[in-house]
Amino acid sequence: xxxxVKNASKEPFLRMKKRxxxxxxxxxxxxxxxxxxxxLLCSFVIIAVTGQNPIQVYLGIIDGAVGSSRRIWVTIxxxxxxxxxxxxxxxxxxxxxxxxxxEGQILMGGAASAALMIYLGxxxxxxxxxxxxxxxxxxxGLIWGLIPAVFKxxxxxxxxxVTLMLNYVAMQLITFLIVFWENPSGSNTxxxxxxxxxxxxxxxxxxxxxxxxxxxxxxxxIGIDLYMRYSKHGFxxxxxxxxxxxxxxxxxxxxxxxxxxxMLSGAICGLAGAVxxxxxxxxxxxxxxxxxxxxxxxxxxxxxxxxxxxxxxSLLLVFMQQGSIQIATQFGLNENASxxxxxxxxxxxxxxxxxIRYQIKLRKKGKEAE
Numbered sequence: 037x038x039x040x041v042k043n044a045s046k047e048p049f050l051r052m053k054k055r056x057x058x059x060x061x062x063x064x065x066x067x068x069x070x071x072x073x074x075x076l077l078c079s080f081v082i083i084a085v086t087g088q089n090p091i092q093v094y095l096g097i098i099d100g101a102v103g104s105s106r107r108i109w110v111t112i113x114x115x116x117x118x119x120x121x122x123x124x125x126x127x128x129x130x131x132x133x134x135x136x137x138x139e140g141q142i143l144m145g146g147a148a149s150a151a152l153m154i155y156l157g158x159x160x161x162x163x164x165x166x167x168x169x170x171x172x173x174x175x176x177g178l179i180w181g182l183i184p185a186v187f188k189x190x191x192x193x194x195x196x197x198v199t200l201m202l203n204y205v206a207m208q209l210i211t212f213l214i215v216f217w218e219n220p221s222g223s224n225t226x227x228x229x230x231x232x233x234x235x236x237x238x239x240x241x242x243x244x245x246x247x248x249x250x251x252x253x254x255x256x257x258i259g260i261d262l263y264m265r266y267s268k269h270g271f272x273x274x275x276x277x278x279x280x281x282x283x284x285x286x287x288x289x290x291x292x293x294x295x296x297x298x299m300l301s302g303a304i305c306g307l308a309g310a311v312x313x314x315x316x317x318x319x320x321x322x323x324x325x326x327x328x329x330x331x332x333x334x335x336x337x338x339x340x341x342x343x344x345x346x347x348x349x350s351l352l353l354v355f356m357q358q359g360s361i362q363i364a365t366q367f368g369l370n371e372n373a374s375x376x377x378x379x380x381x382x383x384x385x386x387x388x389x390x391x392i393r394y395q396i397k398l399r400k401k402g403k404e405a406e
Contacts, residue, residue: 100362177306
């Protein structure tokens with residue numbers, strides 16, 4: 037047996053090869069095929085698990101998400117919040133700082149908003165109060181992001197563990213604050229803050245309560261995209277993410293970049309807390325973040341940090357989430373039925389991203405005849 041045949045026999049039967057570049061049109065085609073296959077599989081799952089007509093279930097999901105003007109605005113509001121958190125994670129993730137602490141940063145921003153609404157609601161004009169809320173919530177998230185950033189920069193600690201543990205610390209702080217803010221007394225909840233005066237609430241603009249939410253998220257999303265693409269800071273964090281050794285060689289202060297970037301990430305997530313508390317729920321609890329910090333991780337990664345793609349994925353997840361409420365009522369199903377559908381779609385989309393970035397190569401046959 038020749039040497040070439042021996043080497044061929046040692047080569048694995050399947051191997052991955054990174055694609056050079058795939059056109060946007062072809063990548064979009066891959067994703068559409070993945071969604072079509074996911075919906076086809078979901079149809080079989082719906083029939084097997086619930087016995088319902090899958091088309092009727094899909095129509096119920098659509099009705100729950102966009103079946104009325106109110107439902108449309110709720111879907112838009114929740115999409116905006118989720119997009120904002122994903123945008124907040126982008127700078128840190130681009131730098132390969134794995135910020136798993138968005139939940140805690142959202143809670144701290146929400147707590148700052150609630151505190152100002154409670155203590156300054158009847159003392160300052162609403163416009164001034166809203167400005168203070170936005171600044172304070174961003175500052176609270178910034179401080180919560182500063183803690184793991186300093187530990188990473190100074191002591192090279194594992195940021196995944198530190199940010200994750202800070203989520204639980206934030207939850208305990210919220211539980212502690214509820215003791216002082218509970219309304220009515222003894223309810224162990226804060227209730228709706230300033231329900232009569234609406235002090236600290238985002239105002240109704242152009243006939244909707246959520247116009248300011250959308251404007252804030254749009255401004256931050258565009259701003260971060262420009263920051264990442266064209267600013268010196270955006271370039272520096274990309275270099276640090278690619279290689280800290282290269283960054284050091286280029287004269288970049290790696291520690292400074294780490295601290296600055298994670299502070300920015302935390303500030304945006306803290307601002308999301310203000311959008312939730314002042315612009316949507318008007319209350320604070322340990323569930324205010326609602327898992328958005330973890331969902332946003334999936335959104336950021338699936339979108340490859342592209343803001344338009346993040347908007348699309350955020351809309352898809354919120355669409356399914358809002359639709360689950362409708363099918364639970366309409367068909368007497370558990371809301372987990374929609375979670376199953378969402379999970380299948382995400383599985384296919386994540387798998388699709390793999391095939392967009394890599395191709396599978398089969399082992400070539402050795403020239404045994406020789």
